[in-house]
Amino acid sequence: MTERTLRGIGATPLSAVGSVVWYQPDEAVDLSDPPVSETVDSDTERERFESARERAREELETERDRAAERVGSDEAAVFDAHIQFLGDPQIEGAVEDEIDSGLPAEHAVKEGFASGIEQFEGMEGRMAERADDLRDVRDRLVRLLVGAERLDLSGLADGTVVFAERLTPSDTAQLDPDTVAGFVTATGGRTSHAAIFARSLALPAVVGVGDELSEVKEGTTVVVEGEAGEVVVEPDEGTRERAAETDRAEVRHEPVTTADGRGIEVAANVGQPVEIEGATERGADGVGLYRTEFLFLDREEPPNEEEQYEAYRETLAAFPDGRVVVRTLDIGGDKPIPYLDLPEEENPFLGERGIRRSLGVDEKLFETQLRALIRAAGEAEGDLAIMFPLVATVEEFEAGRERVEAVVAKLESAGEPVARPEVGTMIETPATAFLAPDLAARADFLSVGTNDLTQYVMAADRGNERVADLHDPRQPAVVRALRQVVAATEGTDAWVGMCGEMAGDPALTELLVGLGFDELSMSAVTLSEVKARIEAIDSTEAERLAERALDASTKGEVDELLTEANGDRDQ
Known part of the structure; x- marks a missing residue:
């Protein structure tokens, strides 16, 4: 064939x-037609439903812990959302109404979840994906109720x-x-x-x-x-x-340079200990994005200063000769934390999240986190860099930096060992791309989060498959925004990095080198491939590729340039 x-x-x-x-x-559980309602005892079915919910909760907690160990707490947090669905009053009420109408519990669950699934399916982007979460919870309950074996x-x-x-x-x-x-x-x-x-x-x-x-x-x-x-x-x-x-390139534990000797730092994005271990095993030069949210998930109250201090110290110790860039708490949007009582917002991705909360309602959490970070840096060998998320104004960055300086001063006056960190900002909004020269004059570094920057530049939801072609960092508008950010750091003491998905795509490495990035940070799975690509790149040729890409008017033209460049290199 x-x-x-x-x-x-x-x-x-x-x-x-x-x-x-x-x-x-779906073939594992085939529900037969429900019996006539007169033969169904509602009290018994309600008890069966409650029992299944409790067993489902236990299963989810076990799977969450296993997933956190294998793939990280950020990813495992989805199971917490499933646990919340189990206790959702609207879903619970819908299932109980179906039981009261004469349906057995398993049929009631199927019917009771239907409207919620349909509602999410009618949405766009990440909210549409919640339909799969509801299906997962529904199917788990049905399986437990009918006693079916799990595939x-x-x-x-x-x-x-x-x-x-x-x-x-x-x-x-x-x-x-x-x-x-x-x-x-x-x-x-x-x-x-x-x-x-x-x-x-x-x-x-x-x-x-x-x-x-x-x-x-x-x-x-x-x-x-x-x-x-x-x-x-x-x-x-x-x-x-x-x-x-093409399965896997050789792991390179040493820093790499381009063929003509230009050094590019290749770091890892991490969120918790298992990812840190993977990053060191796969040759990360350091950490370019340490997501601190995992410390705040799966608990009833925020971690105290000592808990955070230990976590940060261990991460810094894992890279004694490298740099660890820590993003301060970035919640809101798609990162709910129940005990913080986040407001319901019509568009949470454009609402109260990131640095906006740290300088406002979460200022005490912010100070605690900064204290833990700066204390950890004073004890460990690795270099600490602190990065603020979702900055949109120079005032926000300056206010964040002032908080860091205030914490350093307090710790020094108290006799604590202190290592003054680098302080920088993520470039995730068009506002900071335009303000990059002003920020580069004030910050130690800029780090582009291409996932959100692309979303906001192109007005295309990063989770919406219908606009996936627009949410693509190869769009000329995004490429030009990236060059504008890099250009803003030239002639300053600030370095410029990237920690979005784009940084980990080997097909785009030559373009990023040509645009002038000093550091690329990515999922550990692509570290080896990107390091191998860098070693094969001539900086002058990469700059020519970038110049041609910047002149392109369509994504198709950019794609053609990249295909040609990658084809030439692979020959």
Whole structure:
């Protein structure tokens, strides 16, 4: 049979060859027609529902802890959302109404969750993905109520490529990267839970392939091209060999330079201890984005100063010769923390989040975090850099820096060992891209968060598949914004880095070097590939590529330039 290619969205820049196993959880529980209502005892069914909820809660807590250990607390936090759904009054009321109407508990759960799922499906972006979360909770409850066995994804044969309509967080967390070659789904986007877990597990994955996926039969040999977003069905021998050759570059533990000697720092984005370990194993020069939110999740009150101090000290100690860039608490938007009583906002991504809360309602938390960070830096060997999230004005940055200076002064006066940190800001908003010269004159560094910057520059929700072509950092407007930020640091003492998804895409490394970035920070899974690309790059040629990209008027033109450059380098 001639090979054919299905196209979707690449979730990880890795490739794999394997044999298809279809995962169809809907077939595991086939609810028969409900009995007549006169034979159903509502009190008994309500008790069954409550019992199933309690068992589901226990399962979710166990899976959350396992996922946190394997892929990190940021990703595992989705299970906390599932636990919240179990206790949602609106959903609980809908299920109990169905029980009172004469349905057994399992049928009541199916009906009671339906309107919530439909409501989320009608939304866009990340909110639409909550429909999958609700399905996951619904299916778990139904399985427990009917006593069905859970389909085990943890014991699949070596070389399996999992095909599915969709994979929920519970499904993806079961996958063993030592045996599963990769996975492919019909639905989903790059920011879906399945895609995020794939990157954390270093699994080749393609999502959002569409209905064509159903035509591929169980047992078929496929190549999963996670970088290109392609699934090659019945690949020929040459395609298989190429996929095997591009699986993983050699780990480089030393800093790298371009072919003509320009040093580029290659750092890792981390969120908790297991990711820090992975970053050191894969050769990270340091940490370019330390998400501190994980310390505040899965608890009933915020961590105290000593808890934070220990966590930060351990991270700095892991990179004694490197730099650790810590983003201060970035909550709001899609990062709810129940005990902080976040307001309900019509558009939370444009609301009270990041530095806006740290300088306002969360100022005490902010000072505690700064104290813990600066104390940790005074004790550990690694260099600390503090970075503020979602800055939009010079005043916000200056206010944040003043808070850092005040904490340093207090600790010094108290006789505490202190290491004065670098202080910088994320560039995530068009406002800071325009204000980059003013910020570079005041900050020690600027770090571009391309996920949000692209979203705001292009007015395209980063989680909305319908505008995925717009939410693409190869759009000329984004490329020009990046160059504007880099140019603002030239002739100053400030360095400039990038910690968004763009930094970890090896196909874009030459462009970023050409634009002038000093540091690139990414998921640990792509560290080796990016370091290898840097060593093969000539800075002058990279600058020529960047100049041509800056002159481009369309994303298609930028794509052509990158394809040509990557093709020339790979020959």
